[in-house]
Amino acid sequence: MLAGVLAALLITADLRLNQLAATRALISAVTFPFYWVSDLPARFSNWGEENVQSRARLVDDNERLRAEALLLEAQVQQMAALRAENVRLRALLNSSALLQDDVLVAELVGVSPDPARHLVVLDKGSSEGVFNGQPLIDANGLMGQVIEVAANSARVLLITDATHALPVQVNRNGVRAIAEGIGRLDRLELRHVASTEDIAVGDLLVSSGLGGRFPEGYPVATVTEVEIDPGQAFARVTAKPSAALNRSRHVLLVFTGGAGSAD
């Protein structure tokens, strides 16, 4: 009975007052090792795969990576010129310069066991400067934002979680929308898109930076379906996240100029 009342109080306190972050961070010190240990088998098998490889395979890998590096370097050459041009044009237009973002490499050590939520646990925490609301990206796109920080671990809410939404824009023409998670790892939905809006299948959605939380210009998703029903007020637009949300192991925490406040 008493336990029930206490639990009810706790639930209310956590849901309505958001005053328990410090307590949570403290208890995380006890629970984080469980994630770390449960990640060990995967870590070992990764290590094994990297160390017990045939020579032929390594030579193959080397060749492929060298080719890839060459390609990327060629692209970077162009990038430098383009960036300079961009800065000049921005100066001409009197708009603010784009800041370059700093990143911190983190490793994903756990996935929250609750199947209804899309939360992951990282091995970097406040001791490395991770803060609440910090954006997380992988090699392909935006993954989510930090919602809980302990000393040496952080919990990240993925963009596909049913409670997550972020402002995006179509890369092709700048049309803005809100991309909402619906609790499926391979799907995002755009809210309140007028039927006359110019959004087509295959369009790349990038973060618009309007929410103040995510930096501008990171790829978020690709539009996979646009369904216009004359009986509905809005078009139904679904998109597939660019980031490998259920595969990425090495991820990047982004430090931008201004950190948004956590809510």
Next chain:
Amino acid sequence: MVQQPAQGTWVIVLTFAAAFLLAAYPLPTGLRWARPEWVTLVLIYWTIALPQRVGIVVAFGVGLLLDVLEGSVLGQNALSLSVVTYLALVLYQRLRVFNVLQQASVIFVMVGINQLVSQWVQNLTGVGAVSLLFLLPAFLSALLWPAVLTVLRGLRRRYQVA
């Protein structure tokens, strides 16, 4: 009756640690709903075996840890585990004389209640399950009960936990 001194606390702590490890172990995406409620099973066992030591206070503490582990609302698992432990405390004398199959069916109901309470709290936060899949762990836990019972009873007798 002379109260026996408590002994073997470390066995209880270790079994809970093992349950937490299994609770945090990553599952493939397709099997995400098919995780047995390890912590609940271990808690029920110790409540039935040692009701004078493991009760609602332990359940509440373990529940809080589980909340932080899962990143759910603080109090969600604390509430559901307290409810389940209360039931176990009421029923332990009956459960002890049941055979394994009868026990497993009661476990099914108890873990089911655990899931229902958790779901209910989760719905308050706006992220409830969309189907009845959330009851699957209750079924799996009941299936696993005989194994859990054998292992934990073996441990309890081997190390004389009282």
